[in-house]
Amino acid sequence: MKRALALVERDMRKFRRSPALLFASLVLPLVQLVILGNAFGGNIKNVMLGVVNLDHGPESVDVIERVRAVGANARTFLPVDYVDQGVAIGDLRKGELGAVLIIPQHYSRDLLEQHQPRLALITDNTDRSTAGAVDDQMTQLVASINAPQVASREPGQAALDVVEVYPYINYIKYLLPGSVALAIFVMSMIGGGLLFIDDKSRGLHEGYMVTPITKWELILGFNLSGSIKAFIAGETVLVLGAVVADIPNFFEPIRLIELTLMVILTSIALIGMMFFLMARINDPLVPRAIFGVLNTLLFFPSGAVYPIAGFPQWLRWMSAGDPFTYAVHGFRTLLLKDVGISAIGTDVFALALTSTVVLAGATLLFRRTL
Amino acid sequence: MAAPAQSGIAIDVRSISKRFGALEAVDQVSFMVKSGEIFGLLGPNGAGKSTLIRMLTTLVPPTGGTATVAGHDIIHDPNAVRERIGVIPQNMTSDPELTCAENIGIHARLYGITGARRRERTAELLEAVGLSDRANAMASTLSGGMRRRLEIARGLVHDPQILFLDEPTTGLDPVSRVSVWEMVTHLRAQQGRTLLLTTHYMDEADRLCDRVAIVDKGHIVALDTPVALKASVPGASRIELQFDPDLPRGAADLEALPAVKSVRALGSATYRISSDRGPASAQELIDLARAHKLELKSLSVESTSLDDVFLHYTGHGLSEMAEADPQPQRGRA
Structure with missing residues (x-):
């Protein structure tokens, strides 16, 4: 054990001297948190909506007034009047408009005669989010046109009231758990895997292997020092990210302890995984080549940026085998739901199992000779 | 320790x-x-x-x-x-x-x-x-x-x-x-x-x-x-010397010496000798010059190196x- 601490001392001295390493491992997750957190999940506004009125009757004026009311209040779209339908669609194709609403000829007459006239909404479906937002808003608008002016005497209609169990969670809060896991992973890659291979290729390991340090002490030393660095990165992003994302009651002591334990467990699992992957690698180019791919393979299927429920079945299987998934779920549960450690039993078990398996595998693969 | x-x-x-x-x-x-x-x-x-x-x-x-x-x-x-x-x-x-x-x-x-x-x-x-x-x-x-x-x-x-x-x-x-x-x-x-x-x-x-x-x-x-x-390399010491005038029988006089393994005449009464005895051979050469009342104008001994051993x-x-x-x-x- 004492000899393993020599490796920890070495790594900590080098880590202290290279703030660039800490900076690099923190920058990506924090920038991602701030940029992606604010870029996604907001309400879509100010979509230019071309309005072509081919009717000019009183009911079409009612539609246009309702469209302008949305433009003045919710601002989902801003109406622009067009006379020619072809010009409007041409501008839609050129990207000057986000959607075109066409009020057909005889709309007012058909409505009054109860012939169910049809309004046409043409959307730019290359941008599904914007098209969906305009579609939703227009659907509500048409529903309001169809709503009876006088209360019906027919039996009552069922309604749904949605109550959110937690305070409003914007996307930056949703993304924070993934950013914490990403910070741990980036440090595991740079301060763990990459450093291990670079030291090996520079011959530094040869210097240790001629000393009486045992195989177990070498494995313990490498993993312990890597886990400490990954913990520092994870904990720093956790605290800074929670402040940036304005997580309620974040500094409550019990919750902080639970989150810290989760950072420690995730650090051990991801460093162990890195050590397992690098145990037999000698070429310093290999980790550089695989880390980008590994990041994509582990981060995106984890549910860090999009719910796993929206994945196809094959990707859900991939998520189930991804230790990142359990780290993200555990952090999300503790950060956003604040329900205590009992709610993340599966996550803790999965991460502990991952740690055990990868460390056992790494121990089998690691050779104490050149 | x-x-x-x-x-x-x-x-x-x-x-x-x-x-x-x-x-x-x-x-x-x-x-x-x-x-x-x-x-x-x-x-x-x-x-x-x-x-x-x-x-x-x-x-x-x-x-x-x-x-x-x-x-x-x-x-x-x-x-x-x-x-x-x-x-x-x-x-x-x-x-x-x-x-x-x-x-x-x-x-x-x-x-x-x-x-x-x-x-x-x-x-x-x-x-x-x-x-x-x-x-x-x-x-x-x-x-x-x-x-x-x-x-x-x-x-x-x-x-x-x-x-x-x-x-x-x-x-x-x-x-x-x-x-x-x-x-x-x-x-x-x-x-x-x-x-x-x-x-x-x-x-x-x-x-x-x-x-x-x-x-x-x-x-x-x-x-x-x-x-x-x-020492294990035979004849590996090289001696180069010049007499004035030349030896009466030339290289044959040198070949008769016990320390000498081989002789090569380089002209102008100059010879290159290989010897097993290294620097000790020099004394025999000096004695030879005295016996024939010749002047030994130059004598250089090149010792065996490990390079010679390796070769x-x-x-x-x-x-x-x-x-x-x-x-x-x-x-x-």
Whole structure:
């Protein structure tokens, strides 16, 4: 054990001297948190909506007034009047408009005669989010046109009231758990895997292997020092990210302890995984080549940026085998739901199992000779 | 710790072999190193010297045979071997991002030396290798010679019985080489420490080693003291001389001398002689000139070098091999 601490001392001295390493491992997750957190999940506004009125009757004026009311209040779209339908669609194709609403000829007459006239909404479906937002808003608008002016005497209609169990969670809060896991992973890659291979290729390991340090002490030393660095990165992003994302009651002591334990467990699992992957690698180019791919393979299927429920079945299987998934779920549960450690039993078990398996595998693969 | 092994044998190598795929890097090599001896493995890059030293320092497992180092088997008791040896590898293995003191201190901790003893030992070693004033300098800022001295200090941190130095002066400038040589000589003088070094420099082996093993293509082709090795090469001393006037019977007068192996007339009463007796042959030549009342205008004796020995035993020169293969690969030599 004492000899393993020599490796920890070495790594900590080098880590202290290279703030660039800490900076690099923190920058990506924090920038991602701030940029992606604010870029996604907001309400879509100010979509230019071309309005072509081919009717000019009183009911079409009612539609246009309702469209302008949305433009003045919710601002989902801003109406622009067009006379020619072809010009409007041409501008839609050129990207000057986000959607075109066409009020057909005889709309007012058909409505009054109860012939169910049809309004046409043409959307730019290359941008599904914007098209969906305009579609939703227009659907509500048409529903309001169809709503009876006088209360019906027919039996009552069922309604749904949605109550959110937690305070409003914007996307930056949703993304924070993934950013914490990403910070741990980036440090595991740079301060763990990459450093291990670079030291090996520079011959530094040869210097240790001629000393009486045992195989177990070498494995313990490498993993312990890597886990400490990954913990520092994870904990720093956790605290800074929670402040940036304005997580309620974040500094409550019990919750902080639970989150810290989760950072420690995730650090051990991801460093162990890195050590397992690098145990037999000698070429310093290999980790550089695989880390980008590994990041994509582990981060995106984890549910860090999009719910796993929206994945196809094959990707859900991939998520189930991804230790990142359990780290993200555990952090999300503790950060956003604040329900205590009992709610993340599966996550803790999965991460502990991952740690055990990868460390056992790494121990089998690691050779104490050149 | 650096006391001679009780048996008087520090290293006993028995038919050790190492194969890398189809390449037999070391082939059934056997030799013994006595306690307190400086033993050299001399050979070109690729001869198998570094592989041999890596097997003896437990870095590479042999594929055949075994060895005992400081009385412990390298295969069955490698940790006992590691506790008793210091290794200065061919590649610089000190950490460039740590200071000199930290490099030694962390190495001390790897040998279980901690606390005040660690600080004392670090200071002692920095003083011993003349790096006290660079204690807090990063290893990356040191010159090649200083870095090698740091490596030597690191290898001595636990006061080992046996020190392995793998090409300790390769890549160093002449001043640094001499500095390392002095340090090596001093290390043996202290407490009778045993040193095994590899080199492809003839002058280094000649100057430092008590005994030299000439290694070529994974085999030891000759092993003895540098003097005995040189003496084992027949007619290897070359003498060039000029008489005034010429000898009455020319080369025939010289061939009649017992010390002379062969004579070549170079013209103008000048001859090149090869002799087994080296400088001792000069007296016979002087006596010959006196007997014929001739003046000996010039006489030069060129001693046998280890290069001649190497050429004699392997059929090729060491320098030409070194030039042909200047960069050893990691894991092989």
